Amino acid sequence: MWLFALLACGSEDPVQADIDFLTADRLEEATLRLTEVGPRIPGTPGEEAAAGEVEAMFRDGGLTATRAPFQWDVWMTGPATITVGDRVFSAEPIGPSRSVSNFQTALSSEGASGEAALWFSSDGGLFGQYLSSMFGGSSAMIRSTDVLDYDGGQLVEAGYGLSGNSLPAVAVDQETGLALAALAGEKVTFNIDTSIVPDHISYNVVAKVEGEIDVPVFVVGHYDSLHLSESAYDNALGVAAMTLFASQVQQGKKPRYDVYFIATSGLEQGLVGSQAWVEQNAALVDSGHLVLALDGLWSSEGPFFVEASDPEMRKRVVTAAQEEGIVDVVEEPSVRLGSDHAPFMGHGVPALICGRWEDRHYHTANDTVEYIDFEMAAAAMRSQWKILAEELEID
Ligand SMILES: [Zn+2]
Structure with missing residues (x-):
């Protein structure tokens, strides 16, 4: 798409936003690209295949993705x-x-x-x-x-x-x-x-869009899965939303901040990938403006939790979610540390994370795409996009 648009313009001027990537259909399609890889368990070929698929998804949005390796002892069920x-x-x-x-x-x-x-x-x-x-x-x-x-x-x-x-x-x-x-x-x-695979190399898959100033905004979400299920809403869905955000940012006007899209592995065994990335990029992370975590975005039941370091931002997300037709919205007074935003918060980066987490399919074999309502999942995705776009001054 990106190449075609450039050719059509015949110049290197910023390409004007012309595709709406944030639809239910595109979210479903992107989610299926990951679940169809099969289980994305660290230490298995599925993990490697998932990293490749995430790279391809970024590439299809016109971005260049790189792999950031990290080494750890993987526990195998x-x-x-x-x-x-x-x-x-x-x-x-x-x-x-x-x-x-x-x-x-x-x-x-x-x-x-x-x-x-x-x-x-x-x-x-x-x-x-x-x-x-x-x-x-x-x-x-x-x-x-x-x-x-x-x-x-x-x-x-x-x-x-x-x-x-x-x-x-x-x-x-x-x-x-x-x-x-x-x-x-x-x-x-x-x-x-069970067993341990020592010194295994996993990859965080990272894509970047240059901004006006050298201050980073991070969008993070894990592509690894816990066990042999599809791990659909946790977290093929979140990574799908991330790649759509990346496509949407890439095709629009230049954002105010540098945006790093980071798809991690090793989350389910203790945020291993995001911790590694933050350690590898500590000075950069220290100057972060915001970290948005996409994890557990929309399961089959429960309230939609909104957690943000900045209470004013939290209010903006709640309003955006309600405008998208999400009814049961719960404003959490603090940000819980259960996902990839936590290591960034440890470096003082304000965080935003929203999702439906009180779901019976959580970490069960029944976390499958058939239980995802993609219309509502897209509404949840857009309510966070609105805030991201405002922060990046591209709305
Ligand atoms: Zn999980």
């Missing part, structure tokens, strides 16, 4: 079972659970030290329960996903705890959780088959 008596239940490892073979302990209902803690999702978040197990001296952890899917199907929320820890930890569905609760006090045997 695998099959897991827990056995009580003659009953064998299948489970999903919670990272970074170590590989254990016939690890025996007692199944606790009281959370007693030295026993396997059994948690229910209705009682709290995975990360907090992981930390409680770890610091409470549990020998292992089992977490049951209490909620069922819309059709009554079982769900299993997998996830990641604290890097460097090796607590045997698994997630199970509601049916298994209820069965285990009735077996409290019995001996339980864990078999968890």
Whole structure:
């Protein structure tokens, strides 16, 4: 598109905005480009293929993308079972659970030290329960996903705890959780088959649009996925929106600030890619005007959370979201640190992140494109674009 427009103009004058990239159709198309790669798990060929696809998406918008490598020890999930008596239940490892073979302990209902803690999702978040197990001296952890899917199907929320820890930890569905609760006090045997890929090289994929002044604005979002699901709204959707923003900025008038679009890997295991990028570019990040994180933009349910360092900006997003027809908008008083904006905030960069995160498909195998309402996802995307465009003075 960009090349064609240049040829048509016959000059190197800035090309006037003529395509609306921020439509539901384009968002769906871009999301599918990533989900059709298959699972984008660090340490697998899917991660590499996803990086290539993101580069192609930037390229199709007229930008040049580069790969910024970083090296880390990747945790790989695998099959897991827990056995009580003659009953064998299948489970999903919670990272970074170590590989254990016939690890025996007692199944606790009281959370007693030295026993396997059994948690229910209705009682709290995975990360907090992981930390409680770890610091409470549990020998292992089992977490049951209490909620069922819309059709009554079982769900299993997998996830990641604290890097460097090796607590045997698994997630199970509601049916298994209820069965285990009735077996409290019995001996339980864990078999968890996980591994570490040491010194793996992952890539952040970065594209830049030059601005009028040397002050950066960062748009970040992760392309890696947690497990074998499509990881559609978390976060193929966010990266899709990012590449559309990039196309829209690229074809318009020169923005006030330099804009860096950064698609990261390794988020699901502790923001590894964004931390690495911020470390590699610390002086640049220090001078940042804004970081916009695109993650969990629009899931199948829950309120639309708006979080911004600047309360005035937060109000502008809320108004923009309401104008886009989003009804259940919640203004958060502070910015939570759960995504790629966090390392930037650590360098004092004001942040903006919006999304629907209280969703039953979060980190389950059912985070698939069939559950994304792309009309509403596009509305969520445009409500953030409005603020980005205002900041860049290209609106
Ligand atoms: Zn996630």
